[in-house]
Amino acid sequence: MSSQNIATYNDCVASLRASLNFLESSVETLGNGVADFPAWAPFSRQSAYVLMPILFFPHHYELIPQPTLAAAEASLRDEIGPYIALLLDRADRQLQRRERRVETLKARAELQHGRLAESRSTPASATASSAASARSAGRKLAGEEKLRARVVRQKKEALKYSVERLELEVLQKERELRKRLDS
Secondary structure, X not given: OOHHHHHHHHHHHHHHHHHHXXXXXXXXXXXXXXXXXXXXXXXXXXXXXXXXXXXXXXXXXXXXXXXHHHHHHHHHHHHHHHHHHHHHHHHHHHHHHHHHHHHHHHHHHHHHHHHHHHHHOOOHHHHHHHHHHHHXXXXXXXXXXXXXXXXXXXXXXXXXXXXXXXXXXXXXXXXXXXXXXXX
């Protein structure tokens, strides 16, 4: 072998040794840096696999000073605070309207129920006079009474359904409002 080749090989070996020294120094520095993490303290192949995703994570984060962050939060709170209060007031008013509507429908249903019960239990004197007129009218009057009773029953059922539906809507709105307030 020529002396020139030997010198080149010696330079390569020296560079390789210097690289190994740098690598050992890097491993030692990294080992010292993660020594407070028990699973990573003995820098091994397993801990290297654990560190790989952390070391090569592509996202970068900027750190913001606390006063800047507090100022941004205050600004955001001042900007959207009135709108949130307005929306909560609207929701409260809407819930109150729904409650009043439910109470009104309940009162109407009770009134209709009372009227229906009253029409079924008429006094004896009223029934005697109506019986005389009913005899003259015959089956036609009985058919009209049946029709009226059926209409009243249908109205009663419709009101019951409306009340139940409105109660369910109120419960749904209350749940939504609670969720919004909890968030």
